[in-house]
Amino acid sequence: MIGQAPGPVALVLGASRGLGLLCAGELARRGYDVVLASRSLESCEQASDHLAAQGLSREHLHARACDARDGDAVDDLIDEVERTVGPIEVALHVAGIIQVGPWQEWEREQFEDAIDTMLWGPVNLCMPLAHRMAGRGHGRLGVVSSVGGQVSAPHLLPYSTAKFGAFGFSQGLGAELSGTGVTVTSVAPGLMRVGSHLAAEFKGDHAKEYAWFAAGASAPLLAIDADRAARKIVDSLLRGRPFVTFTPLAQVGTRVHGLAPGLTQRLLGVVGRALPDAPSGHTEVLPGHRVEPMLSPRARRVLTRLTTLGSKAASRNLEPGRDQTER
Template sequence: MSRPSITALLARPGALPARPVALVAGASRGLGLLVARELAERGCRVVGLSRSEESLAQAREQMAGWGHELTTYAVDVTDDERLAEVVRRAGTEVGPIDVAVHVAGVIQVGPAESMTREHYEQAIGIMLWGPINLALAVLPGMRERRRGRIGIVTSVGGTVSVPHLLPYSTAKFGAVGFSEGLRAELTGTGVTATTIIPGLMRTGSHVAAEFTGDQAAEYAWFAPGASLPGVAIDAERAASAIAEGVLAGRGQVVLSPLAQVGMRVAGVAPGLTGSLLGVAARLLPSAPPDPTSTGTVDGHTARARLDSPLVEKLTALGTRASRRFNELRSSRRS
């Protein structure tokens, strides 16, 4: 599928070289893999990062099947020193990083009573410190060259805190603040920061998400929401909008009508929004008597424990996406 040229997408033609180097953190599966493909479709040389060398090998194979090369490095975005080292190495081996998009994330689903400090540390480490670490690694070179694009995938959960996703929303609220503040700080430097705010997307993430509390019951409400048309948007369409928005240097890219409505309602009527979210929280599964006794399992395990033909039907599109975009074959974190 053809894509507009980079020159046509850039706010200032010539701001980036003919074949810019684009780095995607969390490129081994799901949305990150699709963003990598979209950037390659638009003429970028793409560098993909992930914790798992195995999942990166699968991503390279899949990108090759789409007709694109993917240069990969195994690194954890929470390790700032190692990430900076990888950025320097990629700059030498591939070329200076002109575009950096942070997609890596973890979704933890369950009541607040079942969430431990470790859940918060994990979420904040990946989805708040991750974007900060990536930006600090690429910004010196971008500032020196007076060109660059940074994209940070946040969430509507970073503007409206959703029940049973508290560590996730906590990290995403921070990421929104960092991304928006960074854009303001970069004004006039030739470098831009784009805040990407998606709602639910059919990437197959429900099988890689982590579930606490009544794990099967939590999976039963979350998985259909991440799969059904009208609730979750098509991941390929989302990735295309992300790549286009970042390359064009837009300040914000909001994905899905539901995300736009949720943000507007929360902004205009925060009290009403809080009341509605409180009702939603009461309708979601209750915590077990000993909230932390069940531990945390991934979506594969929660799905097997639920063993519901109805949920399997409702999640058919999402499960199909998980097969297409590496979610079934990858480790729990991208």
């Protein structure tokens, strides 16, 4: 690909690791000049080098630092990219944080962190681009929400609160942009084997919370391979589909919830009672890769076997591990 003329421009916010990195790579394989943006410029440079090592042209991968929570910073990023790289044809918001623990543990600070990143982030990215794209008569916007933005699972309360908002925003904006040539794709994936259990934040009984979440996020029958998920997301985004979800559990769960919300609420209540109890007093927030060494030797051996696929994905997707810092 070296020496090829620049392609159409795609911007991925939250591209330094995990699903965002995979979506950036998928767009690059389809001929886009891709701007990889996250809070850390160094991490985005590393992500670009990582994709180039897979055979993608480094000259068509552009690293930028931008905090999705900061509307002015996102405005500046859009201005700079359109001035120096080209008009943004495709933009995808993937940046997010996963917070796991019982409701008693969460304070306003954690809700603000989730909402600033996963609700204000999409607003900050999509609103200015919607104006520009509508003026040009075409464009593709995408927001990665979650099945947790349609069905609120226990022990994920700040996460689900923000994702519900992001889903409503993207659906509403897409409806209002009808007829302009600009589409908005709402992405509501279920569990994905991306290695997110190592980057997720845990409160409460850290070891027990980490154990159930890590096992579920890596299970072959519950979680989809992250590379496959990225291909589905990019397919839907480029085709202008208004909504995409995947994994049988997510598809069945949202349909049942739509038909019988009271039933799913009661079932989720049963699940919640089976999850770890909250300890007395608040506990600190710890990322998964710091919780894992706290497990007993026996529990760690069992969980290592259960999370083999997820841990391999984490290594491939630059998720933080025991020898990495968070991005």
